[in-house]
Amino acid sequence: xxxxLVLQRFITATASFPLLAIPFFxxxxxxxxxxxxxxxxxxxxxxxTGHMVGGLAQVNVLLSTMMxxxxxSANADAxxxxxxxxxxxxxxxxxxxFSSAITAASSAISPIIPPGIVLIIYALIAQVSVVKxxxxxxxxxxxxxxxxxxxxxxxxxKRGYSRVRDKPSKASExxxxxxxxxxxxxxxFGIILGLRFGLFTPTEAGxxxxxVSVLIGVFIYKELKPSHFIPIMKDTIYGTGSVxxxxxxxxxxxxxxxxxxxxxxxxxxxxxxxxNKYLMLAILNxxxxxxxxxxxxxxxxxxxxxxxxxxxxxxxxxxxHFGMVVIVNVMLGGITPPFGTMMFTTCSVTRVAIADxxxxxxxxxxxxxxxxxxxTYMPALVLFLPNLM
Numbered sequence: 207x208x209x210x211l212v213l214q215r216f217i218t219a220t221a222s223f224p225l226l227a228i229p230f231f232x233x234x235x236x237x238x239x240x241x242x243x244x245x246x247x248x249x250x251x252x253x254x255t256g257h258m259v260g261g262l263a264q265v266n267v268l269l270s271t272m273m274x275x276x277x278x279s280a281n282a283d284a285x286x287x288x289x290x291x292x293x294x295x296x297x298x299x300x301x302x303x304f305s306s307a308i309t310a311a312s313s314a315i316s317p318i319i320p321p322g323i324v325l326i327i328y329a330l331i332a333q334v335s336v337v338k339x340x341x342x343x344x345x346x347x348x349x350x351x352x353x354x355x356x357x358x359x360x361x362x363x364k365r366g367y368s369r370v371r372d373k374p375s376k377a378s379e380x381x382x383x384x385x386x387x388x389x390x391x392x393x394x395f396g397i398i399l400g401l402r403f404g405l406f407t408p409t410e411a412g413x414x415x416x417x418v419s420v421l422i423g424v425f426i427y428k429e430l431k432p433s434h435f436i437p438i439m440k441d442t443i444y445g446t447g448s449v450x451x452x453x454x455x456x457x458x459x460x461x462x463x464x465x466x467x468x469x470x471x472x473x474x475x476x477x478x479x480x481x482n483k484y485l486m487l488a489i490l491n492x493x494x495x496x497x498x499x500x501x502x503x504x505x506x507x508x509x510x511x512x513x514x515x516x517x518x519x520x521x522x523x524x525x526x527h528f529g530m531v532v533i534v535n536v537m538l539g540g541i542t543p544p545f546g547t548m549m550f551t552t553c554s555v556t557r558v559a560i561a562d563x564x565x566x567x568x569x570x571x572x573x574x575x576x577x578x579x580x581x582t583y584m585p586a587l588v589l590f591l592p593n594l595m
Contacts, residue, residue: 219457229446230412236441241423241430260362270312284313288555303562311570314537353573483521498539
């Protein structure tokens with residue numbers, strides 16, 4: 207490729223209106239952390255699951271599921287919960303390694319629940335509807351959350367981990383907490399409904415999420431202060447800088463692949479191996495898992511998606527369904543040794559040895575692998591909500 211064409215692609219890759227959604231959603235997540243919205247979500251999760259065996263670990267999973275619409279980033283969710291929940295779990299008798307393992311495992315759910323940034327990135331790469339990708343994220347996210355909660359329950363019973371509450375919360379208590387947390391819960395659902403009814407684009411949704419979060423933090427929860435402005439801007443700039451640099455560099459790489467006809471060659475090579483779409487999905491799952499172990503989730507997806515989406519489409523696999531398979535794979539790779547990014551993020555915050563973390567993470571990896579198989583081979587479940595549109 208000519209050098210001037212490389213530079214031109216690098217610059218023009220940033221000139222994308224949907225890409226503008228990324229800094230808005232990163233900023234919205236940071237505002238929510240400083241405005242008390244994340245705390246309200248944690249209190250709601252505690253009321254709903256605190257009575258279960260391994261109560262705080264169950265809260266951890268449910269909070270990650272709720273935080274999908276807030277942070278939209280697995281590493282951001284892992285870092286936040288490592289600071290907030292892991293010390294609490296350790297005080298309540300959970301081992302630091304177990305607390306770190308469930309925190310990393312549950313953070314894999316966050317990007318899959320809308321409006322996760324990876325959903326937007328995949329939609330741009332595969333040229334599919336961002337709204338449909340958002341809607342498709344709910345079922346896989348809930349499947350992953352359920353599998354992790356069942357695994358937590360099994361381990362907690364075996365080890366005798368305590369409950370946060372002796373008995374389930376009364377309906378009146380749940381109702382009170384729901385009313386107290388209603389503004390925090392309304393943001394992700396408001397975004398989805400607004401997109402569904404065409405009130406705004408995904409990019410505008412990010413801007414609205416920032417505005418609403420600021421208003422809630424200042425006037426309702428009254429925790430957002432002027433002194434928080436600089437740390438919020440730093441979070442946004444650092445987060446956007448790293449994500450967008452990966453995207454534009456990957457865009458150049460993707461253009462190079464097309465220039466050299468590598469996707470077409472790979473498609474022909476894979477189709478020579480098999481034309482059975484179920485066997486092809488198994489092959490691609492292994493490939494994606496290995497890549498997810500070696501690279502950060504967003505980078506892994508940006509590099510591999512342009513190569514494998516044409517193969518999936520040619521075999522009649524729905525690109526929305528395949529997008530969820532790709533995203534679940536790279537998120538699972540993020541917690542898998544030896545190079546999982548969420549593993550390193552969590553262990554660096556909690557100061558747990560990697561060797562101890564690895565001993566505790568395997569049951570959760572197996573639970574998420576079962577979720578991956580369900581998502582891969584039961585497309586009707588994944589596409590149920592998008593098809594309603």
